[in-house]
Amino acid sequence: QKEVEQNSGPLSVPEGAIASLNCTYSDRGSQSFFWYRQYSGKSPELIMFIYSNGDKEDGRFTAQLNKASQYVSLLIRDSQPSDSATYLCAVNPPLYTSGTYKYIFGTGTRLKVLA
Amino acid sequence: KAGVTQTPRYLIKTRGQQVTLSCSPISGHRSVSWYQQTPGQGLQFLFEYFSETQRNKGNFPGRFSGRQFSNSRSEMNVSTLELGDSALYLCASSLRGTEQFFGPGTRLTVL
Numbered sequence: 655q656k657e658v659e660q661n662s663g664p665l666s667v668p669e670g671a672i673a674s675l676n677c678t679y680s681d682r683g684s685q686s687f688f689w690y691r692q693y694s695g696k697s698p699e700l701i702m703f704i705y706s707n708g709d710k711e712d713g714r715f716t717a718q719l720n721k722a723s724q725y726v727s728l729l730i731r732d733s734q735p736s737d738s739a740t741y742l743c744a745v746n747p748p749l750y751t752s753g754t755y756k757y758i759f760g761t762g763t764r765l766k767v768l769a
Numbered sequence: 770k771a772g773v774t775q776t777p778r779y780l781i782k783t784r785g786q787q788v789t790l791s792c793s794p795i796s797g798h799r800s801v802s803w804y805q806q807t808p809g810q811g812l813q814f815l816f817e818y819f820s821e822t823q824r825n826k827g828n829f830p831g832r833f834s835g836r837q838f839s840n841s842r843s844e845m846n847v848s849t850l851e852l853g854d855s856a857l858y859l860c861a862s863s864l865r866g867t868e869q870f871f872g873p874g875t876r877l878t879v880l
Binding site: 686688690696697698699700703742744746756757758759760761762 | 802804824871872873
């Protein structure tokens with residue numbers, strides 16, 4: 655089992671719809687969770703982070719964390735063609751289980767917003 | 770505030786050579802992390818430096834090394850290059866080691 659799993663996609667949604675991206679993680683003691691957006695040929699850009707159970711909203715983006723079920727999701731409301739990118743989930747596991755790792759990234763979900 | 774800068778942006782080397790990549794973090798950030806990104810493996814953590822000390826290290830061979838200077842700039846060195854080292858090398862800076870901000874990356878091609 656991979657430590658951080660994401661569906662590779664592509665996830666296709668029509669313009670104006672809600673895009674829902676999911677990420678599961680294996681280490682129950684993980685502390686903090688991040689969503690990055692990466693356009694083709696570019697470096698990852700931090701768009702959201704969440705540390706506590708529940709929802710965190712920032713503009714059109716909402717991050718949802720459920721530690722009991724070990725998943726974190728990203729909702730993008732009113733999706734635009736410019737949101738088309740790969741979305742990477744990153745998890746910060748606790749040092750007592752991770753040893754040396756600090757951040758573990760999923761392989762990303764490719765989102766395509768259709769005009 | 771200027772972002773993270775990385776030099777060079779592109780490199781072509783041959784097997785057996787060594788390479789040094791440079792990263793300048795956001796002003797005031799003391800944590801610098803390095804990642805390797807390949808299509809097959811995704812983003813993999815190499816190491817993190819904080820105040821000139823290596824604080825964390827990923828599962829890469831000893832050919833990969835790094836250091837951080839007193840001004841927080843960091844360098845990463847790869848010796849005895851192999852074809853499989855071809856990748857995008859990303860540097861990320863952080864104020865405390867939490868939220869990380871990535872530079873544009875150095876694309877290394879090993880022939």
